[in-house]
Amino acid sequence: MDAACKENAIRGGPRPMPRLVAVGKTREAGEIAALAGEWATLRPGATLAFGENYVQEASAKVAALDGTGIEWHLIGHLQSNKAAQAAALFDWVQSIDRPKLVAALAAARDPQRPPLNVLIQVNVDGEAGKHGCAPADVPALAESIAARPTLALRGLMAIPEPHPDLEHRRAAFATMRTLHDALLAGYPGADMLSMGMSEDFELAISEGATMVRIGSALFGPRPPA
Ligand SMILES: *Cc1c(COP(=O)(O)O)cnc(C)c1O
Numbered sequence: 001m002d003a004a005c006k007e008n009a010i011r012g013g014p015r016p017m018p019r020l021v022a023v024g025k026t027r028e029a030g031e032i033a034a035l036a037g038e039w040a041t042l043r044p045g046a047t048l049a050f051g052e053n054y055v056q057e058a059s060a061k062v063a064a065l066d067g068t069g070i071e072w073h074l075i076g077h078l079q080s081n082k083a084a085q086a087a088a089l090f091d092w093v094q095s096i097d098r099p100k101l102v103a104a105l106a107a108a109r110d111p112q113r114p115p116l117n118v119l120i121q122v123n124v125d126g127e128a129g130k131h132g133c134a135p136a137d138v139p140a141l142a143e144s145i146a147a148r149p150t151l152a153l154r155g156l157m158a159i160p161e162p163h164p165d166l167e168h169r170r171a172a173f174a175t176m177r178t179l180h181d182a183l184l185a186g187y188p189g190a191d192m193l194s195m196g197m198s199e200d201f202e203l204a205i206s207e208g209a210t211m212v213r214i215g216s217a218l219f220g221p222r223p224p225a
Contacts, residue, residue, distance in 0.1 A: 023051040023215030029064035051075040055082045077131045084108040094119040094157040097133045106148035115152040124172045125161040155192030173207035
């Protein structure tokens with residue numbers, strides 16, 4: 001039995017196949033459409049999820065790709081004054097990290113639409129100046145989200161420090177897994193743990209990610225900003 005299987009056996013069975021969110025930041029709508037087309041051929045009927053970092057950039061792409069059935073995820077930091085626009089454009093917001101944003105998104109989401117799926121972003125390494133709440137803030141945020149009918153609490157998200165030492169990253173992913181297990185105990189619908197990018201998604205999956213966000217490994221390297 002390898003280490004991952006053993007871990008699963010101890011923790012109570014394997015997790016489902018992780019979901020892929022393709023990260024289209026800096027990519028043109030046409031490139032996203034091409035990838036979506038390829039993906040639909042490979043996995044007919046699968047819902048295609050794309051992640052964007054900026055509301056502004058996403059807005060043009062969502063309009064250009066209207067009717068393609070793409071599920072849109074906001075994965076970048078969200079300013080409160082853009083919450084209304086985000087609540088209209090996106091199916092998921094992965095970057096909730098403060099009570100003000102919960103209130104703004106909940107008020108802005110059209111109650112006629114399905115609830116906005118949200119993840120709580122955790123600053124798992126406690127990096128200064130980085131977005132995401134402290135691990136200790138998760139329970140209060142979760143409670144506040146769960147109380148809003150226009151929002152659906154779906155789990156946690158993290159962008160661990162890109163530390164060169166893989167064991168350091170593994171520890172951050174493992175901390176997230178522990179936090180997620182604790183959340184799931186109270187909120188069974190919060191089944192997503194979004195962590196892992198092009199460089200470290202395998203490690204993230206082995207530590208319990210159920211959703212990975214991949215940009216450059218799908219689209220090729222981004223041009224330097
Ligand atoms: C850019 C980005 C990704 C994808 O990064 P890659 O290294 O290109 O896979 C994932 N998550 C967030 C929040 C990002 O900003």
